[in-house]
Amino acid sequence: MSRKSSDNDYSLRSMSNLMGERRKKVNDDGERSLIKAPSNASINSQAVPANAATATSTGDLEREARKQFQQDVTPAFVYVLAAFSALGGFLFGYDTGVISGAMLLLKREMNLSALWQEVLISSTVAAAALSALAGGFLNGVFGRRVCILLASFIFTSGGIVLSAAPDKEVLLVGRLIVGLGLGIASMTVPVYIAETSPPHLRGQLVTVNTLFITGGQFTASIIDGAFSYLRHDGWRYMLGLSVVPAVLQFVGFLFLPESPRWLIQKGLTQKARRVLSQIRGNQNIDEEYDSIKNSIEEEEKDCGGDGPVIWRMLTYPPTRRALLVGCGLQMFQQLSGINTVMYYGATILQMSGVRDDKLAIWLAGVTAFTNFLFTLLGVWLVERVGRRKLTLGSIIGTCLSLSLLAIGFLLSAQHTPPVTLHPTDPSMVNSTCNRHLLCEPCMLDPACGFCYRENSTALFASSCVPVNTASTEKAAWGRCSNSTQLRVHTYWAYNYCPTSYSWVVLLGLVLYLAFFAPGMGPMPWTINSEIYPLWARSTGNACSAGVNWTFNFLVSLTFLHVAQNLTYYGAFFLYSSLALLGFFFIYGCLPETKGRRLEEIESLFDNQLCSCGATDSDEDRQVEYIRVKGSNYHLSDNDASDVE
């Protein structure tokens, strides 16, 4: 929606009133004498005469205004809302993260085939993709609060079913239920936080949701590590513990309000006013309320046409462009391979010489922790450098570190150890394993593993033998078929090859997370929560979250097959090229949304898609907020019209 001139006039008046009051106060106090600024000018320093005293005074004034803004404490209630909502993010992270550790115990206890393991892992992601799409409809009709309540109720039921599951079929039902909750929560929570936050905190608070996702993944790895020592029923605790945050969120949301924007859209204006003043503390909400209401009215005229929201979005150019950008961002987030790193982190670590399973589980926790830590950096950066620069910097770093990971795997493959022992067991005759002369092809063959001995200086007595069909943790026969024997310097490598280039892989992994987590991790969620006008917000977020889950499903399901056909380094070079493609897409198509009111953002998509690279200068405007009598205003350093 384009900015309305009446808003501008009003805002400029408010701003100059503020300036007047401040000038008067300073003069009355006799502390400083300020030179009078033009009555309706912005308080930007370039608009004021360039004499030194004026500059200093204006600088003081600006500083004071900023100080006032900073001291003008954001009501704690906004943080409470964000924290309770972000429990949805925590559950997202916990439920997707906990399954890898639980699976190690489950496959032994329930004797799960590889197919069942795959089904149990990916069913949740597939269900999430579908329910995210349905969540758009539910959000529009019932509101954000009811959807969050519904999601936490579903998470609670899923957790109970999983922890009590007597067999694998019930486990599957539990995983599907959890997936339904995930889809709804993942698309509703960012929207709810964005709609209740004041604009200057919006980016940060929505990014906190992704911090909770990575926090959930990290917590899941700790819980996995801790309960992996409980050989019997450990998985019940791992899967069941998600009930705790789910119940907490459910109870919390019984007392929390609906999004004021949704209420206004539904014509519940009195209630919306009450909620808005509740979440803005004692501040004056008139302007914010009026501006939301006006924009909604104007949007309703503008978006025109009848028919389903998705159709109206696709036929109205600004929302069509926003949808393309939103879905593109989510697609490239997943195509950059984050979940191969999250799900297969333990394998990557095993390659670098960690042979003990339990240690690998704990070290996968280190990967999750790194992801969490660098997402924290994203929370700090998002309002400082803006969404666009953060995402661009992140994806280019992601692309380079994926190449480094690939180079690490390439070096390992080039120096892969040879097979030196060729056992003559009769079952080898029909096996593909006796054809492999090197570890690399042997390890990439799902039917075989590499069995070897190692002393402090060298690797010897290596063979490529069939894997035990019941468990990939041992060979079908021979030295590596017995876990006790495995301890005496004999090792079984099913999905890795011993290598001395593991440090390159490890460095690549750490750099990957350091670049991905602050930008490409959270920004697709944050940006999607802001770029659609209210009438299209639920549907836009439902579609983009659906795209995220669908590509998550595709990438994680195909990773092992891609690695098998292209090798590990081929797979990571592929993700790196996809990230490069993502860089060009983001460079061309993503406008800066930092500092804008949600109602203003639509106008950023008025121009042809992918012309953002050309308008970078616009993004260089330094937009800051000051708060005047409870409403937020831009303080811009080079554009008077930004003060509104």
Ligand SMILES: O[C@H]1[C@H](O)[C@@H](O)[C@H](O)[C@@H](O)[C@H]1O
């Ligand atoms: O933003 C999140 C986050 O980066 C997670 O670590 C990842 O597992 C999710 O798939 C992604 O959507």
